[in-house]
Amino acid sequence: MTDLPFPVQPMLAKAVSAVPEPDSVAGGLLYEPKWDGFRAIIHRDGDALDIGSRGSKLLTRYFPELVEALKISLPERCVVDGEIVVRTGSPGHERLDWEALSQRIHPAESRVRLLAEETPASFVAFDLLAAGSHDLMSSPFAERRAALEGIADAFAAPIHLSQTTDDVELARRWLVEFEGAGLDGVVAKPLDAGYEPGKRRMLKIKHHRSADVVVLGYRVHTSGAGVGSLLLGLYDDGELRNVGGASAFTNQRRLELVDELASDVVRDASGEPIRGETDRSRFASGKDVSFVRLHPRRVMEVRYDQMEGSRFRHTAQFSRWRPDRDPESCTFDQLEVPVAYDLSQVLA
Template identity: 75%
Template sequence: MEISPQPPVSPMLAKAVPAVPEPGSVSGGLGYEPKWDGFRAIVFFDGKDVEIGSRGSKALTRYFPELVEAFTRLLPGPCVLDGEIVARTGAPGAERLDWEVLTQRIHPAESRIRKLAAETPAMFVAFDLLGDAGGSWLDRSFRERRARLEALAGGLGHPVHLSQLTTDAELARRWLVEFEGAGLDGVVAKPLDALYTPGKRVMLKAKHHRTADVVVLGYRVHASGSGVGSLLLGLYDRDGALQNVGGASAFTDKRRKELVTELAPLVVRDESGDAVHGETDRSRFSSGKDTSFVRLEPTRVAEVRYDQMEGSRFRHTVQFDRWRPDRDARSCTFDQLERPVAYDLSDVMV
């Protein structure tokens, strides 16, 4: 593998499953890791310079100068690491991952970034190796890549860590419950014999609830006439078309007004400077209701919680969870969604 300042690969992805799978469900067995709640990152080190790429191919290097310094100082040689950038807060003995602290790092002002790097420094948790000075490891099994990762990066010291790994499914199920209290959000199961396949959902993830990363298409004004009443959400289909999949609402009065300000730079405007409005399809539930919305540039990504899908839409109004500034809108596809296996109703009826 050429150690390049530009990410040559997309990270391998995971597909949601309802529970921690048994090791025998996959040929060659499974290895289980905690699912870290941070920014997915691929670190490129050529022996001198460091570049950090995100899952959406956005460069994260400038936002984490303390990690750039640590990689330069600690890594023993050229390599490409796959892992997660995380931030922690709390008193010793009661620390936990802090997503809000982490997202504050995506800021345009270098002075602000430097200040936060000193006050709340980030960590990197490595869980895969894509290459080293000897070349690419993409065509090696995860079992081999993990062994090489441990030899290369094990014991480097804070802030570069290795993720825990076990082949014990029962222990992984305990992790799913116990590690939630530390801010982790699930367990990832990795086929031990699997090659590294960029952009493919080869791994399996069991989380505490269903979530999806969606594109914000626009917003409806609240019925009171003030603030955002609901966000319109979209996902890209296999043809690359952006489809409306539902909405997120239930914001407080204060939050509704804040959202108007936050989303103002994304509002699509006509030649005269007026906001462009659209209208969603009417249904029997929207008869007589205002279905118009303010159009937004489809670049902002949000993580939402949902219970199930009905066709290509969320069955119920979803809950807004957080913004995802590390995600590229084009990466928000239907493939990420957990799809229940079809079941014949006659087999349910008595």
């Protein structure tokens, strides 16, 4: 195991529209909940333990409480794939909290220690890449999962083993029910597949919904030409609130949008566009957060997966313009709220 590269790029998943039948892939599928947290590869070699992120950056210093718990629960030499999550809520009403998790990435050591006590993280293991001197990455997932279950007897909270099932109907229930606990969907894993870093060999099924939103402004594309993203809003008791953005436009479409939105641009007395600024992200503090303000009179329909508080959890996707909709009718009431589900039942 000493020559196993670390950090390891995690194996990824490609999106599909529905939970697939188990026989749709040669060798069959095993289904798991899709955790909404930080993907993490744990590398332990004796007293040395590191946590690698999906982007191959080290997360170790941000989660001191996990480092200690992982040393207790994991074998002395292993590489484990999983997800770091933060649980919030009272007993019987727990759920994942993305916002609390994102706050954990902080440069100040004192703040890191404080947050480790106030919002402690958990780790959910779902793959075993190496154990002892054995590199398991070329082994079928069925064998890796069996080996993971073998070491999971020593797991204790906050270290957990992810549930699995080969029952497609149960997986479809998970897709609906587990969202109420803050989970992101379902993952289907080919039982015969080896572990291929950076490759999209798994299948993910996420929630897809639509909403009518008001266009508040746009950011210029990083190339300097065209619309890079649209800022979106919804009305809440008569007040228009920013709920996220929509992007992923083609080069041609970016240029077309500039012309389409020209009549909506808010301008000063000299005719120059008025700009605003959104809050800066702690993950990209140097990013340009300025945008061209638009009169809130244009409505568009977007596709989205889920909400995080009062904002879209991920970037929404443009569907179509809705000239038939009155902007003031675009409220939070239209959003689907998942039925609450206790996270402790998912982790049981």
